[in-house]
Amino acid sequence: MSTSAQRAALEALNSARPLVARLGSSRSSEDVAADLIEAWTAVETGLRSLIGGSALSGQMLIRELRQRHFLQLEQANALAEFHAARERAARTDYHPTDSDINAARDAFLKLEAGLMGAPPAASSFAPPSTFAPGGSFAPVGSSSPTAPRGTTVPMTSVPAPTTSIPGGAATAVPIQGTQRRGWLRPVLVVIALLAVGGIAWYALAGRSSSAAYDQGVVAYREGRREAAAGAFIKATKDSPNDPMPHVYLARMAREAGRLQTAQEEAVKAVSLGPTNATALRELASVSFAQQNYDGARRFYLRAVQADTTDRLAMGYLGCSLVRLGRVAEGTKFIQRAGSGSWSSCAPAPGAVPGAPVTIPQAGQQYPPGYQPAPVSP
Template identity: 40%
Template sequence: MSPQNSQAAIASLNGVRPVLAHFNTPRSAEDLAADIIDLWAGAESALQTLVGNSSLTGQQLIRAARQAELITLDQAHALLEFLAARDRANRTSYKPTQADGDAAVDGFKALESALTGATPVQRPTPTSPVQAAYTPRQQRPAQPTTPPPPPPVSPYAPPSAGGRYRQPAGYAGGRFSGPPTIEQPPPGSIPPVPNGGGAVGVGRTAVQHALAAAETRGGLLGLSMSVWMVIAVVLVLIVGGYLIFARGSSSSSLTAGIDAMQNGQRERARGEFAKAVKDDPNAATPHVFLARLAREEGDLATARAQLDTALRLEPKNAIALREMGLVLFSSKQYDLARRFFVRAVQGNPQDRASQGYLGCTLMRLNRVQEGTKFIGNAGTGPWQACLQPLTTTTAPPPL
């Protein structure tokens, strides 16, 4: 780890330290979700600087830091718990819990410890009686550990097939007068195994069966290398053909859905997008268009659910982030919408719509100067309606 990377990573971490201070006070579920998302953004940026690769994110980024021995195993586990809490907080239908907030703070402290080499500092415990979804943890005294009870004394071994264990009378009374004896089975109790000649032993038939089974197994393993190469090529062709067909089918359904949506055939578009989801469950774009259809019809709950899925598949999809901002703007959750618009602009600085609607959100939050600047940079568009004074009769700009 070079000193330059370390200092730059510490600077990135210090940039979100004001967000960390929010965790010292009780927080509502909505504020806690926003703080967890912002805190992870700073921690991820610091970790990318430390590793020296800004293209890595999420688990791949943590794995790269661990493989380079920049963080310990315990610190990697804390960061993975932090990432899981961020992913849950990213779903607007999910309400973060106390454990999510604790995981975020522990992950931040673990990364800070990796950068500075210092032991994480425990957080102070406030005395605010406010009921909230998250309150800082109190330190619990260590509980003394009680040793496990000793294992029970094992009894005598069970009788074997060849005889029975008989304990001498003197041994049971505590007087060892000699070794225990084993009663032999009576003659004739063990039947002989015929092998064709009347002798006792392993039969010739059993040996022949074993040799035949060995020859059968060796026949498959004895195939030539050329045969195995042909089998491998056939398998690769089959798998590759399936993947190409599946992706081609998904792409054609997505294109047909977009065309139907532009022509006003909403039900047909919804069906094509659903088919594209079935053809490629890992694609986020069909979920984004299904969310847009639901939002335009006023079904914000369905739109949120579709965008939750899209962002789970592609957390940095700029279009999905912008659509989530529009859904939250329609729900009048302006501060949370602002956060998604900011992430959309960071993902695609050339997206004029994200800049314009970010300006609208800032105007709703009474940050007029900043909002006017973003709307001006976005140029002509429906977001310019936000420059008009907000009255009870003024409708929000078309989305």
């Protein structure tokens, strides 16, 4: 990351600071929503400046920064939750909650702390710091002023190993091959041991995560919801980059009517798997249950693009379009999806084009007949 990009990002964050600071004050929900939207806009401007300007926004921008290693996983997740809060605040019928405010503060603090602690010579965003429990930022105490070793430090910023002749001029003398062999062998042994240990850990962790996830799926299908929830929560800890446990946690919360929790879990799933069709479909179904039909339309469309054989996502994409008044367009998707629970959204034969459509209201908080994922996605 260049110094100018880092400075521009900090300047953008400074403009968001007063907005984030007053989120907790006693004001109307409209004012809080406006501050959330404006604060995210400023933070998004700072994120774009990290890559020299970009047309990307929202989740796609966060994903790009994460892929370039400009953001740590905790920072990316916090920013994804902040963006989700901003999306909810944009709805006229939504009243921001304390969790929305906390999401904005958490993302702001983590991003600012990272920018303040990032070494100027680093080409990606990886501050020499750690996060204390509870999300607070705690710098790592170190007597060495250099950046910690890691994949985010460019090799060009590390000086070549040299040695000097005592008492002589400051002329660098290359280390001879006979001298290099003395330390090269133990280093190679250590690297080999670490590689073997890493492979073993990965295999064990993969089996543990797969077992917990499979146990959760079985418990869910058998109706043992508490056991399923416990297994899926364990799976999220065993494999924090897997979106599927969050998909099931979102669906279970949605079925129980806890739409706020469902939204949070679905957003986490999509942030971990931006092209995962099942995660995209679940987030769309949560938006559908919240009567946010434009949001449902966008994520059902992304789910269909990720999996063109997903008839359920295609059918409810049509339902979302019909609810938005785009009846002709929605009917085409419903017909392409074939017969299913979404068929009730289609206008009756012989209806006048453009006339209001009366759609039966489902008794559940989710599209009837919806299935979130196969056992082995």
